Amino acid sequence: MSWWAWVLIALVLLVAWYLSQTAGRLDRLHRRVDAGHVALDRALLERSSVAGELAAARMPDPATAAVIGDAVHTARRADPVNQLQRSLAESNLTQVLVAAFDEPEAVSDCSELPGGEELMVDLESTTRRVELSRRFLNDAVRACRDVRYQWVVRVFRLAGHTPWPEPFEMDDTPPPGFGSR
Amino acid sequence: MDERLKVGIVCPYAWDVPGGVQYHVRDLRAALVKEGHEVSVLAPAEDDDNLPDYVVSTGRPIAVPYNGSVARLNLGVRSTRRVRDWIRNGDFDVMHVHEPLSPGISAVALWAAQGPIVATWHSSIEKSRALQSMFYLAQTVLEKARGRIAVSELARRTLVDHVGGDAVLIPNGVECAAFSDATPFDGWPGPGKALFFLGRLDEPRKGLDILLAALPRIAERHPDVRVLLAGPGDSEDIVKKLPPDVADRLTFLGLVSEEDKVRAFHSADIYVAPNTGGESFGIVLLEAMASGTAVVASDLEAFRRVLDNGAAGRHFTNGDPADLAAVVSELLDDDAARAELVDVARDRAWLYDWGRVTREIVDVYRSVRMPGEKVTEDLRGQFVGRLARRSAGDS
Numbered sequence: 001m002s003w004w005a006w007v008l009i010a011l012v013l014l015v016a017w018y019l020s021q022t023a024g025r026l027d028r029l030h031r032r033v034d035a036g037h038v039a040l041d042r043a044l045l046e047r048s049s050v051a052g053e054l055a056a057a058r059m060p061d062p063a064t065a066a067v068i069g070d071a072v073h074t075a076r077r078a079d080p081v082n083q084l085q086r087s088l089a090e091s092n093l094t095q096v097l098v099a100a101f102d103e104p105e106a107v108s109d110c111s112e113l114p115g116g117e118e119l120m121v122d123l124e125s126t127t128r129r130v131e132l133s134r135r136f137l138n139d140a141v142r143a144c145r146d147v148r149y150q151w152v153v154r155v156f157r158l159a160g161h162t163p164w165p166e167p168f169e170m171d172d173t174p175p176p177g178f179g180s181r
Numbered sequence: 182m183d184e185r186l187k188v189g190i191v192c193p194y195a196w197d198v199p200g201g202v203q204y205h206v207r208d209l210r211a212a213l214v215k216e217g218h219e220v221s222v223l224a225p226a227e228d229d230d231n232l233p234d235y236v237v238s239t240g241r242p243i244a245v246p247y248n249g250s251v252a253r254l255n256l257g258v259r260s261t262r263r264v265r266d267w268i269r270n271g272d273f274d275v276m277h278v279h280e281p282l283s284p285g286i287s288a289v290a291l292w293a294a295q296g297p298i299v300a301t302w303h304s305s306i307e308k309s310r311a312l313q314s315m316f317y318l319a320q321t322v323l324e325k326a327r328g329r330i331a332v333s334e335l336a337r338r339t340l341v342d343h344v345g346g347d348a349v350l351i352p353n354g355v356e357c358a359a360f361s362d363a364t365p366f367d368g369w370p371g372p373g374k375a376l377f378f379l380g381r382l383d384e385p386r387k388g389l390d391i392l393l394a395a396l397p398r399i400a401e402r403h404p405d406v407r408v409l410l411a412g413p414g415d416s417e418d419i420v421k422k423l424p425p426d427v428a429d430r431l432t433f434l435g436l437v438s439e440e441d442k443v444r445a446f447h448s449a450d451i452y453v454a455p456n457t458g459g460e461s462f463g464i465v466l467l468e469a470m471a472s473g474t475a476v477v478a479s480d481l482e483a484f485r486r487v488l489d490n491g492a493a494g495r496h497f498t499n500g501d502p503a504d505l506a507a508v509v510s511e512l513l514d515d516d517a518a519r520a521e522l523v524d525v526a527r528d529r530a531w532l533y534d535w536g537r538v539t540r541e542i543v544d545v546y547r548s549v550r551m552p553g554e555k556v557t558e559d560l561r562g563q564f565v566g567r568l569a570r571r572s573a574g575d576s
Contacts, residue, residue: 025321028295028559032327035297038551125544132349133548136328139347143324179532 022147023158029144033165036137040168041080043133044090047126048075051093054119060110064100071096083168090130091171097127101175124178131172138167186546187219189273189556191264193254193285195242196224196232202279202303205332205353210235212354212539223267223286225255239263239286254285261289265558268294273556275299275546281323291322295559297550299542300326302336302348320344325559327549330542333462334486351542353464354535360443360471366409369448373405374513377449377474379442379465380456382414382433388455388479389419391502396427398506403513406430411437411445446472450519451509454478457500463487466494467533470526475519477508493526 054060055069071093078089101107101123111117144165147153174180192206203224210220225242226232239260264286268276274297278287281300291298300323329348331337340348369375376399380387392408399406407430410416416433423431437445446452452469454476460483467487469476476494478484488494495512497504512519531537 025324029324032324035327035549035551035554039548042552043548125540128541129544129548132328132544135347135349136548139329140327142346 019152019156019158022150022152026144026147026153026158029140029147030159030162030165032140033137033144036133036140037168039133040130040137043126043129044075047123047130048072048093050119050122050126051097052076054123057113057115057119059113059116059119060100060106067096068093068100083166087168087170094127094130094171094173097123097175098173101177103177104179105177107175107177124174127172127174127178131174134168134170134172141165141167185217185219186274186543187272188213188221188546189267189271189276190220190222191276191278191287191290192222192224193280193283193287194224195254196222196226196236196238197228205301205303206279208354208356208535209539209542212535213543215536216539216543218543221267221271221273223264223290225260225286237263237267239267242285245284254283256285260286261293264289265293268556269558271556274554275550276556277301277542277546278326279303281326282319288319288322291325293559294556295325296556297546297554298326298556299328299330299545299549301330301332302340303332304336304339328545330545333483335483349545351538351545352533353462354538355464355467355471355530355533357471357530357534360446360468361473363440363443363447363472365448366444369407369409370450371405371407373407374403374451375449376406376408376509377445377452377469378408378410378412378455379445379452380412382410382412382416382419384414386457386459387412388457388500391455391457391479391500391505392453393419393423393427394502395506395509396430397424398503399509399513400426400430402510406513407432409445409449410434411442442468443472446474449474451475451477451512453505453509454484455505456481456484460484467530470494470530473523473527475512475522476526477505477512488526489529493529494522 051068052072055065055072058065075089075093078086080086101110107120111120148159148164153159190206190210192203194200194202196203206222206224210222213220220235222236223239224236225240226236226238227241229238232238239255240263242255245254245256268290276290276294276296276298278290278298278300280303281287281291291300323344329340329346330351331340331348332351332353334350337348337350340346376392378389378392380389382389389410396408409432411434413436416435420428420431434441434445446469452466452474454463454466456479458481460481463478463484466476466478466484470493476488478488478494478496479499480496481499485491485496488496495508497508512522
């Protein structure tokens, strides 16, 4: 074979290698986005269930418990497919929890009630997990979009039919009573 | 909710050579095991025979100049194979890679694995064009880390500026309980009050000069004040340059053991941190706070953060001996203010306790993982690996 045929073969192999590499990378990023959605979904459910237990036990006081219970109910009823509705309902629960545990005394008072200590530990962990998993999800979405914007990916349709990744926006401020560094 | 996790931690630096990252990994492992998780650590080692059984060695490290100092790292085909074996046989729920940008097994582990992966950035790196292009190349590997942690604000900024994206800040932990109780040295702190300094004596950035310059002024109000000093460096060299009235007040301990360090904290009324720069985090401040020693520190950004802008310890203007003397004298005078400061500081130190820090790290693990998901070997994009898998018939 003449030299240009070898060059052509090398070129084709190189392009094939690059495409396979990028397809693999994209697949990994989509998995990362999926894992992010699953983790956030779980964290939100766990948070509302801890808050629900709090409300059921009439903690920290009956009036606050009623407000928390209402927010939990709204969050639970939100349509998981309707991102905006869900985001508003979960943000509402966040704000209620922030108002209820706005200083360390509110947390320590609640910890002293029977069964309160464990609930406070769980609430701190789940609110933190909501914040963490949402940040990791949005970071994954950003990384995934960066790759999907590349022209190679668009021209060769490397993303297949995978939906365009969407971030999840909500207020996830942790209650200030848990202390911050 | 409290499932037990099987965690694989990768430490790129030689396990049997002392260093900050190694200590961090050691303490993190201990705390994770205490919470009921299972941990395996992968690290290079000078001597494979003297390792604790939870460490898997990747062989002898070689000295590589990296980020302004010499790091002892693993490179090469043999260590790469050991990393792959560890990933394949580990069956980990989460892999936690430390210092992923160091040219060693951390980068190899990121490259060879996929699934729930967390990475922790420890150091900060100056911005440069050469590194910028390296980060670009490393991007495809770095994006495998689903959860990214920085131990200090400086490390976080390095990551965000160079690599892009986001990272959560989870600081180094302090074993608070280990500091809360100790017997002071005989006769310390004494009625004349005592100060404590910890750090290299001959490193200007540790600021010993500033403390020594402030001492005569402190002695005007407190004629019997003494200073305890711990840290490596030639003490005679320092003493001979000082007037006898200052030199007589100093007691040098040299390089101290962990146990004597705790005793020293309990032997003083005030821990002084006159550092002039180069601190990205104030772990020693936290140790003093956990010991119940009042803290006076320069107003570096890292210190302001740890002391909550003066709520958990007093600040003085960085590099100003007169201000240091004034702040220390005032605090020595007022026993009630000191006791109050110590109370606030002790509570604050608990925010950085290893137990709490570990719970946060476990929350990170849970946030990057789908239920039942495992870390697996990544064979994608590698023709040889793919063919091997094809012929094994499980693709």
